[in-house]
Amino acid sequence: MVETIAALGPGEFAPKRVEGSIARQILSTAWRSTGFRIGFTVFVLLLVASAVWPELSPYDAVKMDMKARFLPPLFLGDKWAWGHPLGTDQLGRDMLLRCLVGLRYSLFIGVTTVALMFVVGCGLGLLSGFRGGLWDTVIMRLTDAQLSIPMIILAITILGVSKPTVPTIILVLGLSGWPLYARVARSAAVAERGKEYVRGLRVVGAGDWRILFLFAAPNILPPIAFVAVLDIARIMIFEAILGFLGLGIQPPTPSFGTIISDSRKYLINAWWIGTSPGVFLAVALTAINLMGAALEKARNKVYGGA
Amino acid sequence: MYIVEFLLKRIAQGVVIIFLTSLLIFTLLRVVPGDPVRLIVGGMAPANVVEEVATKMGLRDPIIVQYGRYMAGLLHGDLGQSYLRPKSGMIATGGEYVDPTRADMAGVGELILERLPLTLQLAGVALVFAFLVAFPIGIAGGLRPNGWPGVLAFATQSLFVSIPNFWLAIVLILLLSVQLGWLPALGYRGFAYVILPAIVLAVEIAPFLIRTLTVSLGEIMQSHFIDEARVRGLPRRRIVYGHALRNAAVPLANLLGIQLSSLIGGVLVVEYIFDYPGLGHLTVLSVVGRDFPTIQGIAITTSAVFVFVNIVVDLISYAIDPRVEL
């Protein structure tokens, strides 16, 4: 970022040290709220745990160990063991490990899907809003058509057949969200198009494409990107639902949905099998939601004040 | 006059959308791998039996022809017959071979009509629960966003939105049904069976209501005309309920239109977990069983509901705020 303390002009006061881009402003405003800090810390912890622990743990997330079946979590029941702080499932696998591996997939799918939706959706939305005309009509009809099909139906139709792989899951989940980004980007682009500075640029001779890519997009996209954080949570839930219905990552690879789905049979005797993944997911989602809400508030503040 | 123009335009657009949706689902089902005939005749049947049945069912014709046939039937109000469910109601289990072209299969239209009221009932009750919780919290939060009501609203909404619906369902079943025995859980044998599923759905809907209420009410309370109403002599109650809430209602109505898609997803999952015999439940079973006609029928119904709700939402927005572009 360009920051220079300027020299005094003729008879005019010295400008203060200039701040960085809108992105940095939003981040620093968000950072000031406790909610954001808590959410961020928890999120980072979970991220690190899910990345690191599965490498360090002595257990295997997939292999059965019939001797260690149905061990309860720490301090509960009478058969708990230090080695399995969250207990084991019906096949003797360590719950903590399975939850963290499931979290890995969940986070990965969540972030990648949102990134995909953002790029595709905003790209189309910007084109649609800034250029208008035929672009606008076609893209908007497309989003309307897509929005009128509940995603869950499309998802289970496509995934209910072949063996779902991570890329297909990402693709299907991505289809569920891009129209929203397109709509938001489009209205932001339309608003931007009417702004004075665009007129000023046209007058010196800049064309639409140049204005869009060099000036308008860097202005429009950061606030949308920040709010996209909230979407990660939505996608993670969606992925878990697919897993629950048997349409997500297939067992024995652990995923929150499948673990919880299986756990229904053992609800009365081994309730921890269903609860721990739920708690992990809820905590991760809360952290993301706290961050997302703080970012949204910060964005509104920066734009309201500016 | 304006409204008539709007209605005509939107209904025309709606028909196009429903048409496109049905075409999309139709094609998708036949293009994506997964042969329904296989599932019907059983994994053991020889290939020529499969081909024979498929041809008799018309599944080997080009997609356009199949679609034409389907559309023709549709215009007569005939949504086709289920591949899976005979009129008697029992789905053929593996091993038995029920020839769908011979046996008396349940009409898709009837199936849907049978289950639609249950789903609507579930959605209705869930919405009522959601409003009952969201309104007081959301309004209080919007009026005092920096005080404890605002914090409470934020906390409630964050909590609810982070709980996966299927997990909550399991936990509630465990606690309220199995352990405490207060409410029945699975199936449907009376109104009491709606309550648990509706609670789960309501927890899913409520956070968006709360958020929109707090945010838009909060913004509107800052606007100039609300401020000015005070010096004009209007009492506070009147300002909040007669003007602020009125203005906040439009974003709320829009929200419902947008959230509809995910609401339908929620209904699906909730009905599946609770074995609640509504349209969502039927959808899951039909997709897994590759029951093409039923899936198509449901897709059309859902699309139609979608179009209808969006039109109603826009009309309500216009009734409240005539600046809205219809």
Add this chain to the structure above:
Amino acid sequence: MQRSPILAVTDLSVAPAGGGRPILSGISFKVASTDTYGIYGESGSGKTVLSRALANWLPGSLAYGGGGVAFAGRDILDRRQSADFRVGRDIAYIGSKPQSALDPTVPVGPQILEKLLAVRPNLTRKEATERILHLLAEVRIPSPRERFHDYPTRYSGGMMQRAMIVDALCAEPAVLIADNVTQPLDVTIAAQIVRLLRDLCERHRMALIFLASSLAALARVAERVGVLHEGRLVEEQPIDRLLKAPRTDYTRRVIAEVPRIWSTDSEPAPPPAADVAPLMRVVDAHRTYLVRRRGHFNSYNRVLAVRGVTFDIRPGDNFGLVGESGCGKSTLTRLLAWLEAPDAGEIRLDDVSLASLSPRQLLAKRREFQLLLQDPYNSLPPRSPIGRMIGEGLFLRGALSRKEIEARVRKAMGEVGLADGLYHALPTALSTGQRQRISIARALVLEPKLLILDETLSSLDQGEQAKLLELFAELQAKNDLTYVFISHDLAMVRRVCTRIAVMYLGEIVELADNHDLFFDPQHPYTKALLSAAPTLEEKPFDATVYLLEGEPPSPIDIAPGCSFASRCPSAFGRCRVETPKPIATRSGFSACHLLDPARSSAAA
């Protein structure tokens, strides 16, 4: 005047709620029940805070520091004393933003009714509605019964202000506080509103407290004026004595700064001679916008924004274009800057029709004429460093190397007075004057011949305006520039412009040299405009004849004949039938039948 005052302010002070320097301190004055009391305050003096404090309507961020406001003897800030007092009924307030003062989702009439019934519950609905309709007619809102049911967005600025006056008056308050009520309005409308307020207060026997940042407006309304400076009332006198013999230096300075149009000698040099080839010619330009008609199945309304405009701009001119809102000058500006093309007619620069150029030729030609915008904050791309912004026109043409571009940018920055060190900085902390200089540099770097300034000075204060005008004069001499000033500020135009065109409803109704326009205007609209101008001077022609009523007609359904006929005090039969053609005057032309030497009073 020994009557007890209806409002007595004693030692009032207001400060931020959490503590800090007081915004108002020691304010004391008295207003009797039929007085009109004016308060002058420039922006930042605490004027609005004072107006709100008088009505017990402070925002949550401010608090009373001390003192009292006594209404009919009882202090309204003291809860025990003010049990019967009701704001909205006893004291009414009208502000400067009428457009956003009412709920946009409810029609205007019912909202005024709601207020009236809230503060005077003894009235029946019928009585209240009748009273409101009567008042709507009294404030000259046409067709009050229909307008009663219209939504706020369907009201123009002037109409809405009238509606807010009705809202304030309907409860028959004893005191009316009017805060800066004419600021957002056009000059002729503002003059009408001011006169209306004065008449109404007299007729309904109310005290009027009129706060304004224009001494000229106060001179039209108030009997006594208090001067507010940095939160204190530094002086208070009857208005004529104040103007003749101010007691404080501050007041003296304020009086000296009131713009002068006729009693000043600062005129620009005479315009360039007419026989030189014009730099830019506008020939019969037309521009119409199609706006969808709601509720009529894809039919459109035609908004006739520019209707047959023809004039020349000569090299070295400082050409002025004036007019009120809705006259089409913004559209004409866009046409001159070739941001839009006219639907009919042409615009020629150096005798080349701009419409005939290919995109490449146009890009090259654009260097010769540049546009400077009004809003210093929003007219610059938000995240670009200054040097980049200024050089953008050169960068995109790709003809010069980066070093060369940088050199030219730095040179332009020097010319406009921007410090060289600002090259890499973002404009975040710059003042409005400095920001406008960035726009000027951006235009200069392309070496233009013509600069179009679209209200470029309107958002600057007097000091910054003066500095920029100096800069423009320097640049003109050095670079041989021609300017077009689009403005609504008659005083600025008087100081600077050599030739001036007056626009009304999409046409140029008069064009003349500076001195001729101001001292010998030919068109009735020009006379009306000048008579409404906010100055303290004696106008060289009879203002009372020309102060207009009503509003300009809508640009959608323009009736045949002269567009001004509906409001012109001298209109006669022919005016409503035949559109006047421009008739040559001493230094330009005027489109008015009154000037036609062969005029005949044809029957309508």
